[in-house]
Amino acid sequence: MIEVKNLTKIFNTVNQEIVALDDVSLHVEKGEIFGIIGLSGAGKSTLIRCINMLEKPTKGSVVIDGIEITTLEPQDLRSARQKIGMIFQHFNLLSSRTVFDNVIFPLEIAGVPKKEAGKRVEELLDLVGLSDRAKSYPSQLSGGQKQRVGIARALANSPKILLSDEATSALDPQTTRSILDLLKDINHRYNLTILLITHDMNVIKETCDRVAVIDDSRIVEVGRVINIFSNPQTATSRSFIGNIINREISDQLLQRPAEQASGIITRVIRVSFIGESAGKPLISSMIKKFDMDANILYGNIDRIKDTPFGYLTLELTGAPDQVAEGLDYLSGHGLEVEAIDNV
Amino acid sequence: MFDFGANAWMVDKVLIATWETIYMVAISTFLSYVVGLPLGIILVTTSEGHILENKRFNQVLGSIVNAVRSIPFIIFLILIIPLTRLIVGTSIGTIASIVPLTLAAIPFVARLVETSLKEIEWGLVEAALSMGANAWQVISKVLLPEAMPSLNLGVAITTINLVGYSAMAGIVGGGGLGTLAYYYGYQRYENGIMWITVIVLVVLVQLVQMLGDTLAAKISNRRR
Structure with a gap:
């Protein structure tokens, strides 16, 4: 036009x-x-x-x-x-x-x-x-x-x-x-x-x-x-x-000292939900499927024009391969996943 | 000081002179707007960035307007006597005065109109242009109606100025209250006439200003 x-x-x-x-x-x-x-x-x-x-x-x-x-x-x-x-x-x-x-x-x-x-x-x-x-x-x-x-x-x-x-x-x-x-x-x-x-x-x-x-x-x-x-x-x-929209997370949360057992890593990620995916319990099924813990640091859900839309900032703790597979699982289901811990 | 009763003829003289002044001023005001209003519109619309931008033309026109405005009226009056004779056949009397009064008022009116139209927010002109208005539509449907209260006050100011100018014209035989004051008040030392003239002029000016204010307020109020 x-x-x-x-x-x-x-x-x-x-x-x-x-x-x-x-x-x-x-x-x-x-x-x-x-x-x-x-x-x-x-x-x-x-x-x-x-x-x-x-x-x-x-x-x-x-x-x-x-x-x-x-x-x-x-x-x-x-x-x-x-x-x-x-x-x-x-x-x-x-x-x-x-x-x-x-x-x-x-x-x-x-x-x-x-x-x-x-x-x-x-x-x-x-x-x-x-x-x-x-x-x-x-x-x-x-x-x-x-x-x-x-x-x-x-x-x-x-x-x-x-x-x-x-x-x-x-x-x-x-x-x-x-x-x-x-x-x-x-x-x-x-x-x-x-x-x-x-x-x-x-x-x-x-x-x-x-x-x-x-x-x-x-x-x-x-x-x-x-x-x-x-x-x-x-x-x-x-x-x-x-x-x-508050996308950024305070440095304090990001810089927590990682006191971890060997073979365990901690990643901080931001997940964006768009439309339908915002309605599915993807995070909880990821935790069930893979051996890891998820700690919610920040969350927010909103609407863009007529589409539900949200951010969730998570801290995942688990074996490196489990965490990696978990991230793939989320991306595979149409979520935008972004690492924000600069690892 | 005032000795009216003894001089019934004086009342007649004052009435006639007042009428002459009103007549002369009204016609000059009207004629000066016939030319001055379009000139003012042209001054605004040919200025930089406006709808009929033409910088060179605008500069030339502006200079002419300024040149005429910078000549003191009493000198202008004498300067254009040949032209006045050419147009009305004489340089003496009420009709003859209309020529210098009008010519002197034209550039004044043009500047007043220009000022009024410049006050109009440019956004209004842009809105009209965005709808596909041409220059004439912008002038007739936006600039003039929007500036109406201010234009009205301009007419009052012009009229009042011309009342003053007409008295000057009276001194060189232009008729009206000026002539009366000059012949009787100045040359014959009749202070009474002088004072009556002054009072009539004050009243005239007050009336014109009131009329202008009322009209402008009426238009503005209606829009409020």
């Missing part, structure tokens, strides 16, 4: 060149919620703004649903933009217009007849649960309600994709959750492709199917959210995950 190829954006200021995007390539499938996470200044905002050409890339191309956006004439770009909805961190609603008139705005721009447009607005307000606030002005709404208006407005022209520029960053956690639920609902209902950027790993965890981690103007890691959580490859990803 969205194909970003070798996108580079360089800002020229008086004193220097700032590289905001450095050879970024991405592919977003139709109907998926794709997240881009990065710290402020990493380039994610520039990236999403290049998708609808609010920012003109220095090099590279963006193709949306087969249309090369980067080379369109102004007239064609405007009609292409009508099919790309966008929501913003600060909502960007017109204070001079009521909720109803804000949502009808894109239809006005597209030249949709008034009557038809009015009907569409009513549908949309119903969808976002704001039918009773149609005559209110934005200043009379809460942040969450404003973003709902923003979403209704972005959907007015039945876009092919929805771009979300930090849409929940100005909202409290509870409101954030309700907005994310609304986005998931819309994604589900209309099979609408959503590309969102955020600095909050929770947003990725709650909503996204796939994620790209952007750091210092480059994409450093892309993959299914589950995979990034269970097996992050870069320090940037690990630190984002660490912000919301």
Whole structure:
């Protein structure tokens, strides 16, 4: 649905060149919620703004649903933009217009007849649960309600994709959750492709199917959210995950002196459970099957979008061959096993 | 000091002069917006990074606006007498005053409009662009409606300025309260007329400011 190829954006200021995007390539499938996470200044905002050409890339191309956006004439770009909805961190609603008139705005721009447009607005307000606030002005709404208006407005022209520029960053956690639920609902209902950027790993965890981690103007890691959580490859990803899930275990636990009989070893491992495997008693059957002890140092279970997901940090003690076979047993059953004791 | 009763003709004079001032100021304000409003819009939209960015053009236009604004009105008034004669056939009287008043107010209005429109959050413009709005739609549906309270106050400021300018025009025969004050108050030492003129001017300015404030507040309140 969205194909970003070798996108580079360089800002020229008086004193220097700032590289905001450095050879970024991405592919977003139709109907998926794709997240881009990065710290402020990493380039994610520039990236999403290049998708609808609010920012003109220095090099590279963006193709949306087969249309090369980067080379369109102004007239064609405007009609292409009508099919790309966008929501913003600060909502960007017109204070001079009521909720109803804000949502009808894109239809006005597209030249949709008034009557038809009015009907569409009513549908949309119903969808976002704001039918009773149609005559209110934005200043009379809460942040969450404003973003709902923003979403209704972005959907007015039945876009092919929805771009979300930090849409929940100005909202409290509870409101954030309700907005994310609304986005998931819309994604589900209309099979609408959503590309969102955020600095909050929770947003990725709650909503996204796939994620790209952007750091210092480059994409450093892309993959299914589950995979990034269970097996992050870069320090940037690990630190984002660490912000919301405690993966690390205190050094004290790791550095316990090993007073062991000969022929017995102790390993500390981290096991990640994903989906179905989270429901099976694999650890206990491993202990029964092999001659070893397992001591649980830390555990955590969570949900990534709709999939159960958890970490368990274990200390295994036993004969080297038994421990090794035990680890194989776990991996063989689809668990992600990672040694964290640096042996 | 005030000796009204003895001078019923004076009341007539003041009334006529007041009407002339109102007339002259109202028409000049209107005409200065006819030109100044589009100029202000152009100044904003051709500036760097804006929807119709054109740096060279913007610089040239900005310099012209600044040049006209830097000429003191009393000098400007005399400077353009030939032009005034060309346009209305005379340089004396109420109608003739409208020419310098309007021309002097245009760059002022342009800058006021520019300031009002610059206050609009860029995010709103971007939102409209992201929906596929063209430049005209951004101007007519975002910039102007959003800036309406501030634009209203600008009209009040312009009008008040023009009341002051019109009095200056009066000194060189422009009609209105300025002429009255000058002929009677200054040349004939009739302090009464002078004071009445001042009072009428103060009242006029107060009324305009009140009207502007009320309108702006009304628009803002409706949106609150």
